[in-house]
Amino acid sequence: MTTTITPPETRGPAAAPVSNSLTAGKLPNGAPWMVLGASLLVSAGLFGVIALSGAEFNWVGTFVVAAIIYVATITLLSRIVEGGRRSTDRFVTALVTGAFLLAMIPLISLSITVVTFGLNRFDVEFFTYSMRNVTGEGGGALHAIIGTVLMTGTAALISIPIGLMTSIYLVEYGRGRLARGITFLVDVMTGIPSIVAGLFAYALFAIFWGPGTRTGIAGAVALAVLMIPVVVRSSEEMLRLVPVELREAAYALGVPKWLTIVKVVLPTSIAGITTGIMLSIARVIGETAPLLIAAGFTNSVNYDMTEGRMQSLPVFVYTQYANQGNPPEAYLDRAWAAALTLILIVMVLNLVARLVARFFAPKYGR
Amino acid sequence: MTTAAAPIRAKQRPGDRVFSKSAVFAGSMILVTLAAVATFLIVQSIPAFVADGEDASILDTNFWAYVGPLVFGTIWAAALALLIALPISIGIALFISHYAPRRLASALGYVVDLLAAVPSVVFGLWGIGVLAPAVQPLYSWLVDNLGWFPLFAGPVSGTGRTILTAALVLAVMIIPIITAISREVFLQTPVLHEEAALALGATRWEMIRTAVLPFGRPGIISAAVLGLGRALGETMAVAMVLSATGAITFELLTSVNPSTIAANIALSFPEAYGINVNVLIATGLILFIVTFAVNAIARWIVARRAEFSGAN
């Protein structure tokens, strides 16, 4: 009898199964993939039959049902072959991977939407024209790009020194009540809703220039209010990572404290700080609500931060969508093209931040 | 660290003095800024607190009746978003830190971070154009089949622009925030703890449950709160996606939804004048207080946990 390779059931009580992760059975390495494939096939078959009756083939349903079948099958299979603990592990693995894939759905959907719609007007004219005297088709977002660069740049010029020095104060000097107070206030500042920052900047400049004034500098101030706590936070983290031994070594050599900070502490943490700053810029560059209130919008190029309204890319997206004229497609195309531009800018900033972090990371080992 | 009762005092150099003074100055700037924001908010809000329907056209009776539904909507939408986002984010963070192949991990992290790079207006456009029509059939199905459940009571919205859709968009927006922080915390779990668990025969999930999650709990909480704060203050996406009518209701799938404070400001500010502006700024103050309270509670939880768990 060559058909029974498996040992017969009646081998006596001596071989009672001892559940042990080392001796328990194990699913083959490819099992999850096979189960996944089978689930997809079953699900597709199921929906294929439904589709035969005239309905459209339901892609979403296919994947959802396949996922459910997969999770159920792999857990059950593993419970039978491998026992309860491993089965839980498989179950969680499936869930965790599922969570990741789930989060990819909006990302992919968004990317496809933005790229397909955005490319319609992603042309030379878009980057060399403003909207002055443009109605309907044509025109571009140069004025918005310039406004975004100017306002974000100014916001960075305001908030980087303040944020960096504050974090230095907190890490190197701060003791007692003032330091605790500032830590607390930075936390509070992190919680300022962006629209409140916009209201604040709007009202602040209304005092100097009269009510109803909307200027680039007001927008920059609103962005700075949002940016400072982010800069403080990230720089503080990075400064705290600098080993105390480095500072003490410098002190022991008689280096003044401020020189220690400038020559030892900052260079050691510069990569992390730069990354943090880049990310904080990326964070504020897409802010819409505060700029809408504080800087307003315009159709013309404006280089003057202190005079007149200033357009920015996110507000451009918003106004092109909200105040569509005739034909509406031209306005929507511009909105999407600007959205694509904005996302590309933020992506580049993120990428640069990561490269900086990689190439300028301190050379001491971890 | 040098201010201990040392018998020899270090000489104060001019460079030191300038540097420390400027550091203190920068720190105080934060104080000044916040004081300015708070003062401005309060001063501008006072007329609104005493105003009634006669003074401000957007008020029916008084300010508190106006802001009540908005506060409810703000918290409800943000809480829903957090409820959706938190499990998913922890899943993603674990996937990137402990499940994905090492080479891929940082690239995957970057991919998730990309979501954070999308400006809220774009989320708004996407929410109206793609997400809402996509989920509407699901909503109809839920109302038809699970309508007895109070949250899913009908009539279903014909456009899908309900508070649940808004919460979904908010969830997508805060997932990268929560993920980024949780991921960092998970990665900082002492490798020795993890290896000890594995050496004792724990499966990967058991190792995570016994070593990674307890260590990361304060981090997860602060990440969740940061996300919650972001969801509370999010403006444009909600303003564009949500069909806001100002009712107080827990129903998730109807056209009648509460508005949120931030979205309401964005919707009403462009046409506001006179005392209406003060009313809107006063709602901004309330939003500020709410986010502040949320942050304070979170900090308190984290501080308490940190004492007991010995983490950090």
Next chain:
Amino acid sequence: MNLKRFAAPAVIAMTAALALSSCAANEGGSGDSGSDSTLSGNLVGAGASSQDSAQQAWIAGFQTANPDVTIDYDPSGSGAGRDTFLSGASDYAGSDRAFNDEEIAEGGFAKCAPDTSVVELPLYISPIAVIFNLEGVDSLDLDPATIAGIFAGDITNWNDEAIAATNEGVELPDLAITPVHRSDDSGTTENFTDYLGAAAPDVWTYEADGVWPFEGGEGAQGTSGVVDAVTNGTGTIGYADASRAGDLGTVAVGVGGEFVEYSPEAAAAIVDASPFVEGRDEHDLAIELDRTSEEAGVYPIVLVSYLIACQEYAEPENVELVKAYLSYIASPEGQDVAAESAGSAPISDSLREKVTAAIDSIQ
């Protein structure tokens, strides 16, 4: 090492320098257009966002003809626009409603000569279409009471008898109605609710208001939001600027026993059929819209937005510019430009005569 700290600002500065060194291709210096215009200066206006598209078109046209002129229109809202004009911060205002009698009596227009009043010109007439999304149906005939019933939430299904009664031969599905309204404060809502209240007072008991007056129906932001919500929804109905109706079904409104589709002519007709507000100065052309007019071919749901200027300016410097700009807007050319880009209804010739007389009287 310190250099690195400035890497981020440096990158920004470089980008900025690159961007700044270029100049928008469509914004050149003046003088190359060969225009013989002698007008120059800056004009500031503020007000209704409803006429923003039209204002942009007018500004574009006027600036092209007069290259040395710059006009800024701030679409800050009607209320803010009137306040700005009152405080003297703008040269003219755009507003979805005229100043009311008390405001006129109070006076105090800072830009105007003491004790002079204002000129209010109804130069932007925008028909509001009632749009719906119902498969296979392009047009419906509805009387005011039915429209009011739908938006008030009394009529909840498309196969309701009230709808069927005026639409014989149209196949109405058994489908819930989702009425969509503006969730932001707007002149469109104010005019639409004003119409409902005037034409169907028994059904619509709310007062005219820029904010939707009750909790019910679906809210959407701005005209675009309403159009999107109606387009993407099923069984939806809403109201929006007629120019944005696109492929959506539109409602022909019951007027005096007939049903009138919106058209520029029909919208302009309601303005001619309505009397001017009594007791105003000769050149204050504030109109008392007669929503219940039963004249044939009149489309009653319109938004009339005014351009408001001083009868007599305190400072003479900008008077010529204001007059030239308003004349351009009132001209057939100006009205056509607005009709093309904003979908407004050009004013009738009889109204143009009065407007021209009013503009000529500005000092």
